[in-house]
Amino acid sequence: MSERRTITPTHRYRNNDKLIGIGNTFWNLSEEHGVAGIVGDLHDGVFRMADGHEFVNFTVCSYLDLDTHPRVIDGAVAALRRFGVLDHCIPRTRVQTTVLLELEESLGELFGATVVSAISTAAASTGLLPLMASGHLGNGTRPLMVFDKNAHVSMANAKPSCADETEVVTCRHHDLDFLADMCRRYERVCYVVDGSDSLGGYAPVEELAELQDRYDLLVFYDDSHSLSAYGERGIGYVRTHSPVLDERTITVATLSKGFGAGGTAILLDGYPQQTRRIIERFAGPLGYSQKMNAAAVGAAMASAEIHRTDELVELQGRLRSNIALFDSLLATEQSGSTYPIRVVPMTDETVVEAAQRVFAAGFYVSPVFFPIVARGTAGLRVMLRAGQTGEQIRRLASVLVEAGAQPAGPVAR
Numbered sequence: 001m002s003e004r005r006t007i008t009p010t011h012r013y014r015n016n017d018k019l020i021g022i023g024n025t026f027w028n029l030s031e032e033h034g035v036a037g038i039v040g041d042l043h044d045g046v047f048r049m050a051d052g053h054e055f056v057n058f059t060v061c062s063y064l065d066l067d068t069h070p071r072v073i074d075g076a077v078a079a080l081r082r083f084g085v086l087d088h089c090i091p092r093t094r095v096q097t098t099v100l101l102e103l104e105e106s107l108g109e110l111f112g113a114t115v116v117s118a119i120s121t122a123a124a125s126t127g128l129l130p131l132m133a134s135g136h137l138g139n140g141t142r143p144l145m146v147f148d149k150n151a152h153v154s155m156a157n158a159k160p161s162c163a164d165e166t167e168v169v170t171c172r173h174h175d176l177d178f179l180a181d182m183c184r185r186y187e188r189v190c191y192v193v194d195g196s197d198s199l200g201g202y203a204p205v206e207e208l209a210e211l212q213d214r215y216d217l218l219v220f221y222d223d224s225h226s227l228s229a230y231g232e233r234g235i236g237y238v239r240t241h242s243p244v245l246d247e248r249t250i251t252v253a254t255l256s257k258g259f260g261a262g263g264t265a266i267l268l269d270g271y272p273q274q275t276r277r278i279i280e281r282f283a284g285p286l287g288y289s290q291k292m293n294a295a296a297v298g299a300a301m302a303s304a305e306i307h308r309t310d311e312l313v314e315l316q317g318r319l320r321s322n323i324a325l326f327d328s329l330l331a332t333e334q335s336g337s338t339y340p341i342r343v344v345p346m347t348d349e350t351v352v353e354a355a356q357r358v359f360a361a362g363f364y365v366s367p368v369f370f371p372i373v374a375r376g377t378a379g380l381r382v383m384l385r386a387g388q389t390g391e392q393i394r395r396l397a398s399v400l401v402e403a404g405a406q407p408a409g410p411v412a413r
Contacts, residue, residue, distance in 0.1 A: 013159035013168065026352070026369040035355040035367060045387060047364070055359060056392055058382050059366040063229040063340045064315040065387035066260025071302045076261075079298020087293040093280050103297045106304045111235050113245075113267040116279055117297075119290050121224055121264045122154035124252040127283030128266065129158040129220065132190050133165035136278055137250065137271075138218050142166040143190040144182055149173050150199075152222055155192050174204055176211070183215035195223030195238040195251065199368070199381070200334035200341040202226070205241045212244045219244075221251045227265075228258030229319060229340055234307045239267070246270035255296075261303050262296030318386040322393060326384055329397035331406040343368065343379040344405045351378040354403040361399040363392075380405075 009017075030036035040047035040055075045068075048054050066072055080086065083099050092100060100117050107115040118124040131137045133145050145168045147156055162168050171178045174193070182189045195203050203221065211217045221238045228234035238251050247270040255261045268275070281287050292300075306312055319340060327335045332342045346354050348369060355367040358380065365380040380400070384393075401407050 013163060014157075023369070026348075026367070029352045030355070030367055033352050033356040035352065035359050035364070038364070055362050055364050056388075056396075057364045058384075058388075058396060059364055060383055060385060061225070061257035062260055063258040063319055063383070063385050064260065064312070065385055066228070066258070066303050066306065066315075067256075068387075069260060069303070069306065071306060072260050072299045075302025076295040076299040079294045079301065082298075083294045085294060087291070089289045091287055091289050092291060093287060099294050099297050100292060103292070103300055103304075106301055107265050110233055110304050110307055111239065111265070111267055113239070113251075113269055114271065114276070116266040116268065116276060116286070117292050118252075118264040118266060118286055119292055120154075120256075121222055121252050121254045122157070123285035123290070124264050124266050124283075125155045125220075125222065126158055126161075127286040128250065128252070128279070129155065129192065130161045130165055131278065131283055132218065132220060132250070133162035133168075136282070137275065138188070138190070138247070139216075141188040143188040143218055144169065144186040146171050146179060146182060146189055146191050148191070148193040150194070150197060151192050152194055152198065155194075155220070155222060158192075176204065176207055179208075179211055179217065180215070183211060183217055188216060188218065190218040190220060192220045193222075194225075195221035195236065195253075196226035196230075196339070198225060198341065199343055200332075200337070200339045202237050202337075202339065205238055206243070209242050209244045212248045216248065219249050221249070222253070223251050224254040224257055224264075225339075225341065226258075227253040227255075228260070228303075228307065228312075229316065230338065234258065234312055234316075255300050255303070259300065259303050259307075261300035263292035263300060315386045319384065322384045322386065322388050322390075325390060325393050326382070326397065327408060329394065329408055330400060331408045335408070340384045342382045342384070344382060344400055345377075345379045346404060348378045350404060351380065354400075355380055357403045358396070358399050361395075363396045363399060365396075365400075 040049040046054050047057055088097055104115045104117055135142045145162045147170050149170055150173045159168050179191055193203050208219055223236045223238045226237035230237050231240035251267040253265055255263045334342050351367040358365050365382050368381045369378045
């Protein structure tokens, strides 16, 4: 009997040995210290656990608190009653009700784009990126796919399937010089990056637009963290600042964060109707029977209406005020930006214990560590929201200082 072969992985685009081997240590430590795997009931903005412990959650992506808005909740219920089905489980390319079409028309008007809905940004990226790699989204040329080193896992997971269609490389975070060099060397380049990332930063949208004009660069953005929270009518950072809103720019953004509903919007400009059909038929999960259900659509429709009113402007103003208050109390690398996320620096050795101390005081801030962030750059992630009170923010800041955070002001300098 011949000897069985063992497999040596190439780890060209993914390394689970490293990912789990290092990251799981921190996750286990977090769970052991009670700052992961938490279960509780939410009431009036406060979580209560079975043992009676109460805490205010400062790690929630609903930046405008629209996920608890009565009109959004009522919209979800009304849609269920109107359409009479939660999820008509068949690909929309075969048979569909009007539910998704109505939402896409509403969002298209709101954002000034052609909108295709998806169940999640992960599903959207998984489906769209290989089509971009093969040139079917673009001008027909297979581009070099350049993934930003910090691109969210929902995008980075598409590297292997993209590599079956074209060449794939990874560049340093926002490395414009590298991109320009690749544009000079390849017929076409596609850059995959977060328009707004989960650790508190925006993409250099205007600088990328210059490369788009000069070299016909194609850019794929995930702008999930700025939708609703940023821009007129909540159109997000990318659509507010990019002068290149045509077939060279494709954006996906979840409707589950600032928008307060569920699902994802794919924002397209300059593509013909047949491109929509290609997406619906061949973009992987977008062609499956899994799509936004009626409740999520109803919630999104109600949220879209709020986005057309002065209430959105008021909520955005409250969010900016809360961000400014936090920055006046604590020093972070994100201080002074409009971004609603702050990462309070800690060491790998102290981050979980610090999170536990803050949680005991009645607040939850998530400890972030490798592979969420680069090794040696651990911290406590704080997400500011419109509905948080000044008293809550001040109390949290005080507890964070006690746990080792750097206060703002003369001491920080």
